[in-house]
Amino acid sequence: MAIENKVALVTGAGQGIGRGIALRLAKDGASVMLVDVNPEGIAAVAAEVEALGRKAATFVANIADRAQVYAAIDEAEKQLGGFDIIVNNAGIAQVQALADVTPEEVDRIMRINVQGTLWGIQAAAKKFIDRQQKGKIINACSIAGHDGFALLGVYSATKFAVRALTQAAAKE
Template sequence: MTGFENEVVVVTGAGGGIGRAVAQRFARERAAVVVADLDKDRAVQTVESIEEFGGDATPFAVDVADARAMESFADDVHAEFGAPKVLVNNAGYTTAGPFLEHTLEEWDRLMGVNVWGLVHGCTYFGRQMVDSGRGGRVINVTSVAAFTPIPLSAPYCATEAAAQMLTEGLRLEFAGTGVGVTAVCPALVHTGIYENDDADAEDTAAAARTLSVAALAQRYVVHGPESIARTIVRVAARNPAVVPTRIEARALYLATRVSPGGARLAARVLEPEKLTGLRARVTRRGVLTRIDDYLARKLEPGQ
């Protein structure tokens, strides 16, 4: 596949973030983009942003976790546009916190969006692609959490690992049909750090300091949705199996293959409460105060 002009591209979770950037990127490649999101208003906003530069996009509201809704959505898309050339299963849901504090409702939502959402998209649109005889691309956006344990994110990691294996298994099954299947695994940009209601003043200050560091890293280091979108469009023109993105995700992927035990050890060391305790033991209070002042200045609006 070398170009997307006049090709139909379906993107789920396209109301913002990576999904919106992907929809915009495909539209700039002159594809006819189907913008799907749980929130119809956000889908419309994405379409309006595409129409501003003359792109072609149509909004749909759908809950990817709802099998009947997804089947109806796929039927509607097929009736209006025919079988898509590219499907980007981007919709995702995340939580963070201790395993024992996750409710069954949270588990249901995680499984519904992160696993069943992919099953529904791959089933209904994948069947259309195969039956069309024109081939196509299915791109499932998973996460480095699919192969790297993340502190306080066991349920999320479990669903992403399931999504990853689903993708790799489906790639084998679709081999020979002309439909390629790829897992794109972006690095996490936010792991979720929760405040402890029982924390004393020093713990509260440490938690605030950790959040400030995360915010600063997100501003200056973390890759934006546009860079992930560029990768996805490039992947759609080829057919690789697994694409960790960007360089830090590739490093994590390699590390888990070379030394799974080392990766698990690193995850334990990186638990927020352990880092906080280590920092308190090895750093003087005056130095921590200067760090707090520096972070506050750097995070001021306009800096």
């Protein structure tokens, strides 16, 4: 799938890997919807995308909230004239021994890393079906999704889960 003139949505686009993904997509010709909890971060990345001659739009959302993920995709279609690609990139990690992780920390990382990815898969698939078009769903993972790491036990578990969701979605 060539991405020239396609619309891509990237979660966690306000910094780091998400920023890099958004800029690469823009360099390859896509318009980009930048989604993050950090409005200043996505505003800065939007300026970088526009400096490359591509369209950018921003949407502040917490991907752990299913309704916000659906709204972000609707907004991408509205502001950028379509929706073709989602990159479920947003995620968090904790560096902590398993013996010390609290229930609240486990819940937070699972909601963002696993449920956030699932909501992105669901929302994108629904939009592609509604638009009667094919599209791309890309889920960012980690080496921690292939090999559990000390002090990153819960994070590793979430990335194993993202791999499983990706494999299951591909088979559906």
